[in-house]
Amino acid sequence: MGLFFKSRKDAPAPGLPEWLTVRDGFPFYIKAPMVLIGLYLFFYILNLLQEIIVPFAFAGLIAVLLNPVYNRFQKWKFNKIVAIVLTIFIAVLVVAGIMFFLSSQIVQFGDMIPQLEKKSIKLLGNLQEWLSSTFGISTEKQMNMLDEAINNSRTYVGKTVNTVFGIISFFVLIPLYIFLLLFYKPLILNFIFEVFDENNSEQVAEILQETKGAVQSYIVGLMIETTIVATLNSIALLILGVPYALLLGVIGAILNLIPYIGGIIAIALPVLISFITKDGYTTPLLIIGAYTVIQFLDNNIIVPRVVSSKVSVNALISILVVLLGGTLWGVSGMFLSIPFVAVLKIIFDRIDELKPWGKLLGDTMPDDPPAKVVNPSEAEDKERTLF
Numbered sequence: 001m002g003l004f005f006k007s008r009k010d011a012p013a014p015g016l017p018e019w020l021t022v023r024d025g026f027p028f029y030i031k032a033p034m035v036l037i038g039l040y041l042f043f044y045i046l047n048l049l050q051e052i053i054v055p056f057a058f059a060g061l062i063a064v065l066l067n068p069v070y071n072r073f074q075k076w077k078f079n080k081i082v083a084i085v086l087t088i089f090i091a092v093l094v095v096a097g098i099m100f101f102l103s104s105q106i107v108q109f110g111d112m113i114p115q116l117e118k119k120s121i122k123l124l125g126n127l128q129e130w131l132s133s134t135f136g137i138s139t140e141k142q143m144n145m146l147d148e149a150i151n152n153s154r155t156y157v158g159k160t161v162n163t164v165f166g167i168i169s170f171f172v173l174i175p176l177y178i179f180l181l182l183f184y185k186p187l188i189l190n191f192i193f194e195v196f197d198e199n200n201s202e203q204v205a206e207i208l209q210e211t212k213g214a215v216q217s218y219i220v221g222l223m224i225e226t227t228i229v230a231t232l233n234s235i236a237l238l239i240l241g242v243p244y245a246l247l248l249g250v251i252g253a254i255l256n257l258i259p260y261i262g263g264i265i266a267i268a269l270p271v272l273i274s275f276i277t278k279d280g281y282t283t284p285l286l287i288i289g290a291y292t293v294i295q296f297l298d299n300n301i302i303v304p305r306v307v308s309s310k311v312s313v314n315a316l317i318s319i320l321v322v323l324l325g326g327t328l329w330g331v332s333g334m335f336l337s338i339p340f341v342a343v344l345k346i347i348f349d350r351i352d353e354l355k356p357w358g359k360l361l362g363d364t365m366p367d368d369p370p371a372k373v374v375n376p377s378e379a380e381d382k383e384r385t386l387f
Contacts, residue, residue: 070084
């Protein structure tokens with residue numbers, strides 16, 4: 001990293017005591033605790049300041065996405081403030097349209113709640129009897145386990161509800177952050193260039209350009225993918241006669257944005273509704289089959305061709321960062337984790353000291369793995385994905 005930042009390696013800072021100067025070659029038993037303590041403090045601060053950082057992170061991603069629209073207004077000779085306001089207004093209209101569609105579907109869904117409640121109580125009773133007779137779990141113990149799971153889920157979802165999707169942050173903080181990020185974009189970019197050494201200005205510009213392109217293509221690709229998956233989900237559910245197919249299809253597509261974990265929840269919701277509204281197991285099995293086919297098409301055709309991100313993160317890292325993001329910031333952390341790691345990979349790939357970490361995050365197999373520990377035939381393909 002010293003190659004990037006402005007520094008004077010050979011000139012010690014005047015007036016500093018010896019214990020404050022940087023030393024190389026600390027033993028492992030000193031480095032390891034320092035790294036662990038640093039990581040703990042870093043994530044503790046992230047968790048402590050989540051009500052500020054999470055809306056700002058979403059605003060940053062949205063600002064990068066809206067930047068081409070803002071640039072277009074400026075090319076048309078619009079005033080800077082007017083161009084930013086119009087850009088945010090267009091984004092608000094799009095979000096309002098989606099929310100209006102979902103809210104109208106949810107209102108219709110509310111009319112069916114008494115029927116769903118009655119059927120769910122009956123199914124819950126049958127499930128309790130089956131668990132008691134099969135596994136010997138008493139009804140009281142089952143209820144305690146259910147209460148504990150509900151409390152945990154409330155705490156988990158509460159992290160998101162209280163931060164990103166709260167009324168204040170969603171309707172005030174995020175638009176305000178977007179406005180300020182677009183307004184002060186020249187100031188922020190100039191700061192980044194001045195922080196780094198002049199000899200690396202071209203490399204810094206390349207990283208910024210690639211990061212912007214990767215984030216934009218990633219988010220736009222996800223929006224197109226979500227639309228396609230929502231359409232396929234809704235068509236499948238309509239054919240199978242599942243109530244509120246459009247609502248469940250859209251919710252399933254949104255959940256699908258959470259890698260791997262969201263897809264499982266997306267299948268569980270319509271299956272649960274079909275159990276409650278229909279008799280027998282035919283419809284739930286058909287839903288599982290249809291969603292499995294859609295997931296296969298999504299992973300092997302839609303994502304490679306539509307989500308044209310310049311950065312590929314392997315499945316192992318994806319699952320880990322999604323779970324870590326969920327633990328740190330709830331559902332919002334799950335959505336932010338993949339773009340964050342993609343940006344990190346771009347930076348790692350451009351810095352010599354961090355290139356091994358960039359390779360670890362990616363899904364490209366090495367050309368010359370160490371033969372003593374890796375079978376060379378395992379790395380014959382330059383790119384090999386999980387699906």
